[in-house]
Amino acid sequence: MRKALVITLFLVLLGACQSKRDNSSNVSQTPARPASTETPRQSGLPTDTQLRAAIERTYADAVVVDNTRSTQFIVGDFNGDNSEDIAIVVKPRKVSELNSEYVNWILEDVYHPQQVSRNVRSNDTLLAVIHGNEREGWRNDLARQTYLLKNAVGTDFTRQSLNQLKTSGENKALPQLRGDVIREKLNGSGGIIYWTGAKYAWHPVS
DSSP, X not given: OXXXXXHHHHHHHHHHHHHHHHHHHHHHHSOOOOOOOSOOOOOSOOOHHHHHHHHHHHHTTSEEEOTTOSOOEEEEOTTSXXXXXXXXXXXXXXXXXXXXXXXXXXXXXXXXXXXOOOOOOTTOOEEEEEOOBXXXXXXXXXXXXXXXXXSOOOEEEEEEOHHHHHHHTOGGGSOOOOSOEEEEEETTEEEEEEEOSSSEEEEEOO
16 A cells, blocks of 8 residues: 555655756747847837927027927938938027027028028028937937028928939939938029038029
8 A cells, every 4th residue: 555655655756857947948938038138210200299309309499499380390310320310490589599600500501602691581481401310310319410491491392212313314413412402493493401410501493
């Protein structure tokens, strides 16, 4: 009787050990999923709140979003660094600050590049271009490289990619392009605003 009990206990323990080994084998065969280190890309059109936040982050209260425009902004990779930028139509709020030398943005006149650009007036319409930072693009809190452009807001305001320009056959008459461009009409003439690698410039396109 005692011998039978010992044998029974032995078989029970053997079965438990075998089950534990089987479970360990199944766990080891299932690879662990590494934690994602990528910042998810934000998609969709920006909201009014996001536009205001981007302007306040880079310009404080020196300018405000121009809500009278049918097209208030354009998104694209304007400087060709694979991070989404944004161009927002704004109006001056503090002209003295906009004309100051001690600011965190670069003020340029794309239509008259040789003229001194520090002559912003209260009734001007300006284009604030905010360069993106990494995957979050212009929404990133670190996206603070920005250009404030005079004589840059016209009609038929839209974005065009380099591929679109090549497909249209217009690329032969264009300067070297590094990213998307802003296509519009200024003073009745069609053209593009593009990134030269150091600044934004206007180039006429018929």
